[in-house]
Amino acid sequence: MFGLDPGRLDFGPPPEEARLPAPVPHDTSMSADATMARLGARAHPIEAQLRALKTELEQGAPAPIS
Secondary structure (H helix, E strand, C coil): CCCHHHHCCCCCCCCCHHHCCCCCCCCCCCCCCCCCCCCHHCCHHHHHHHHHHHHHHHHHHCCCCC
C-alpha cells in the first residue's frame, strides 16, 4: 500500500531473548461481529482502511470510508 520494500521484511521465529517466559496461545485473533451488530455498523477490511489513510496523507484531508 505504501511502497514497502518486501526485501526489508524478516520472517521467522523471534530471537530467544525476545520470547515470553510463559506459553502464548496460538490464535489470539478477535471477532468484532457482535460489536458491529450492536452498533448497527460494519467493520471495514484493513486494505480499505489503509487505502483511506494513504488518500488522507496524499490529499491532506479526511477520507472517510463509512
